[in-house]
Amino acid sequence: MIKAEGLSKRYGPLTAVDGISFKVEPGEVLGFLGPNGAGKTTTMRMFAGFVPPSAGYAEICGFRVDQHPIEAKTRLGYLPEGAPVYGEMTPWEFLDFCAAVRGFSGSERQERVGAAVERLNLESVRDRRIETLSKGFKRRVGLAQAILHDPPVLILDEPTDGLDPNQKHEVRELIAAMSANKIIVISTHILEEVDAVCNRAIIIAAGRIVADETPEKLIQRSRYHNAVTIRFRDLDDLNAAAEALRALSAVAEVEIDRQGRRLTALPRDQALILSSVDELVNARGWDIEQLQLESGRLDEVFRRITTGEAL
Amino acid sequence: MHKIAVIAGRELRAYFATPVAYVFIAIFLALSGVFTFYIGGFYERGQADLQPFFSFHPWLYLFLVPAISMRLWAEERKSGSIELLMTLPVTLWEAVAGKFLAAWLFTAVAVLLTFPLWITVNYLGDPDNGVIVAAYLGSLLMAGAFLAIGSCISAANRNQVVAFIVTVLICFLFLLSGFPLVLDWFRGLPQGFIDTIAGLSFLTHFTAISKGVIDLRDVVFFLLVIGSWLYATTIVLDMKKAE
Numbered sequence: 001m002i003k004a005e006g007l008s009k010r011y012g013p014l015t016a017v018d019g020i021s022f023k024v025e026p027g028e029v030l031g032f033l034g035p036n037g038a039g040k041t042t043t044m045r046m047f048a049g050f051v052p053p054s055a056g057y058a059e060i061c062g063f064r065v066d067q068h069p070i071e072a073k074t075r076l077g078y079l080p081e082g083a084p085v086y087g088e089m090t091p092w093e094f095l096d097f098c099a100a101v102r103g104f105s106g107s108e109r110q111e112r113v114g115a116a117v118e119r120l121n122l123e124s125v126r127d128r129r130i131e132t133l134s135k136g137f138k139r140r141v142g143l144a145q146a147i148l149h150d151p152p153v154l155i156l157d158e159p160t161d162g163l164d165p166n167q168k169h170e171v172r173e174l175i176a177a178m179s180a181n182k183i184i185v186i187s188t189h190i191l192e193e194v195d196a197v198c199n200r201a202i203i204i205a206a207g208r209i210v211a212d213e214t215p216e217k218l219i220q221r222s223r224y225h226n227a228v229t230i231r232f233r234d235l236d237d238l239n240a241a242a243e244a245l246r247a248l249s250a251v252a253e254v255e256i257d258r259q260g261r262r263l264t265a266l267p268r269d270q271a272l273i274l275s276s277v278d279e280l281v282n283a284r285g286w287d288i289e290q291l292q293l294e295s296g297r298l299d300e301v302f303r304r305i306t307t308g309e310a311l
Numbered sequence: 312m313h314k315i316a317v318i319a320g321r322e323l324r325a326y327f328a329t330p331v332a333y334v335f336i337a338i339f340l341a342l343s344g345v346f347t348f349y350i351g352g353f354y355e356r357g358q359a360d361l362q363p364f365f366s367f368h369p370w371l372y373l374f375l376v377p378a379i380s381m382r383l384w385a386e387e388r389k390s391g392s393i394e395l396l397m398t399l400p401v402t403l404w405e406a407v408a409g410k411f412l413a414a415w416l417f418t419a420v421a422v423l424l425t426f427p428l429w430i431t432v433n434y435l436g437d438p439d440n441g442v443i444v445a446a447y448l449g450s451l452l453m454a455g456a457f458l459a460i461g462s463c464i465s466a467a468n469r470n471q472v473v474a475f476i477v478t479v480l481i482c483f484l485f486l487l488s489g490f491p492l493v494l495d496w497f498r499g500l501p502q503g504f505i506d507t508i509a510g511l512s513f514l515t516h517f518t519a520i521s522k523g524v525i526d527l528r529d530v531v532f533f534l535l536v537i538g539s540w541l542y543a544t545t546i547v548l549d550m551k552k553a554e
Binding site: 045048049050052069070073074076078080081082084085086087088089093097098100101102103129145 | 325391395398399
C-alpha cells in the first residue's frame with residue numbers, strides 16, 4: 001500500500017501541493033490527472049523522495065519516505081518527468097548501472113537487465129549511446145530502469161508523453177500486464193489513457209484533490225452522460241428538429257453541429273432519453289444515418305472540475 | 312561502500328566517454344611541461360629534483376581542477392538526471408562521495424601520467440625519490456581539496472561557467488590565505504583568528520609536504536578540508552536538488 005497523509009509542498013508563498021491524502025492498494029492503477037502546474041509532478045516527487053514535503057508525509061509499503069528513504073526507494077520504480085537518463089551511456093550500461101546501485105550482482109544482474117531490455121524492446125539499440133536515440137527509445141530506457149527490480153510500486157510521471165500512437169499502445173499494454181499485483185500510479189493529461197489503463201482516477205487542481213473515482217463514475221458526471229446524438233442523412237431543417245427535441249420534457253438542451261449534420265440532446269438530470277428521442281424520430285419520419293447514446297465525455301468533466309465549475 | 316564504488320565507476324567512465332577527459336589530460340601534461348622546463352628552469356637549476364614541477368601545481372590546479380569539478384553536479388541538475396540518481400536507493404552521502412571519488416581518481420590519472428618527468432630526473436641524476444613520492448601525495452591531497460570545494464560550488468549552481476569562476480575564486484583565497492593579500496582583510500581582528508585563517512592556506516600545507524616532510528597534521532588538514540566541503544555539498548544538494 002502507498003499512502004499520502006496531509007502531503008503538502010510550499011515554495012515560498014506558492015503552495016504547490018495543499019494537504020492531499022489518499023491510499024492506493026495493490027491491483028489499483030491510479031491515473032493522476034490535473035492541469036499543468038496542478039501539483040502532479042511535485043506529489044510524485046515527494047513519493048520518490050526527491051522533494052521533501054513541507055507538511056504531511058508519503059509512505060511506501062509501510063516506510064515513510066522522509067524517515068526511511070532507502071527502504072522506500074528500494075520498493076519503488078520511478079520514472080521522473082521527461083525520463084532523464086545519462087546520455088553518454090548505452091541503454092545496457094545505464095540499466096546495468098541502475099541494477100548495480102540496486103544491489104544486484106553477477107548473473108542475476110545480467111538477467112534483470114536482459115529481461116528489462118527485452119520487455120521494452122530495446123535489443124536493437126542496446127549498445128548505442130542513449131543521447132543518439134529517439135524520444136520514444138529514451139522514454140523506454142527510462143521505463144526499463146523503473147521496472148528493472150520488479151518493484152511492488154511503480155510511479156510513472158507521464159510515461160507516454162512524446163511517444164507515437166503505437167508506442168503509447170505498447171506502454172499501456174506493459175502497464176496493464178504488470179497491474180495485477182502491483183500498485184501503479186501514472187500521471188498524464190491524456191484523458192483517453194485514463195480510460196484505457198486506469199481503474200481509478202484522482203484529479204487534482206491547484207494542489208488539492210477535486211475528484212477521486214473510477215473513470216466510469218467520472219464519465220457519468222459528464223453533461224453528456226446518456227445524451228443522444230442524431231446524425232441526419234441529408235440537410236433537413238436542423239433548427240426545426242432541434243426545436244422538436246427541446247420540446248421533450250426530459251431534454252435539457254440541444255446542441256447543433258451543422259457541419260456534421262448532428263444534433264445532440266442533453267438529458268435533464270441524466271435521465272434516459274433514448275427511447276423518447278427514438279419515438280420522436282419515428283413519429284416525424286426523419287431520415288437519419290445514426291442514433292447514438294453517449295456515455296459521457298471525460299474532457300468535459302475534466303475541464304469543469306479543474307476550472308471549478310459546478311457539475 | 313559498494314554503492315559509492317558503483318557511482319564512482321559510472322562517473323569515471325562518463326569522463327572517458329567524451330573527448331573532454333583526453334583534452335584535459337593533454338592540456339594538463341603540456342602545461343606541466345611548460346611550467347617545469349621553461350618557467351621553472353628545470354635544466355638551468357642543475358639539481359636532480361622535481362621542485363620546479365611541483366611548485367607550479369597549486370597554480371595549475373587553480374584553473375584546471377575547477378574545470379573538472381564544475382560539471383559534477385551542475386550537469387546533473389541541468390540534464391535532470393539528478394532526479395534519477397536521487398530516487399535510486401542511495402544516500403546523499405554515497406552520491407556525493409562517489410562522484411567526488413571519480414573526479415579525484417581522474418585527476419590522479421592525469422597527475423600520475425607525468426611519470427616520465429620522474430624517470431627523466433632519475434636518468435639525469437640521483438634525486439631523493441622519497442621527497443618526490445611525498446610531493447605527489449601532497450599534490451593529490453591538494454587536488455582533492457580543490458575538487459571538494461568545486462563539488463560544493465557545482466551543487467549550488469546550475470550554470471557551469473558560474474560554478475567554474477566561483478570555484479577558482481574560492482580556491483584562490485584558500486591557496487593564499489596565509490599571505491598578506493588575504494590576511495590584510497582581517498587586520499584588527501584578534502591574533503588567534505588571523506592565525507586560524509593563515510593556517511588554512513593550502514600553499515603552506517602543500518609546500519610542507521612537497522619538501523618531503525609528511526607531517527600528519529598536513530595530511531589531516533587536507534582530509535578535513537575535503538570532508539567538510541563534501542559535507543557542505545550534501546547540505547547544499549539537500550536544499551537545492553529539486554529547484
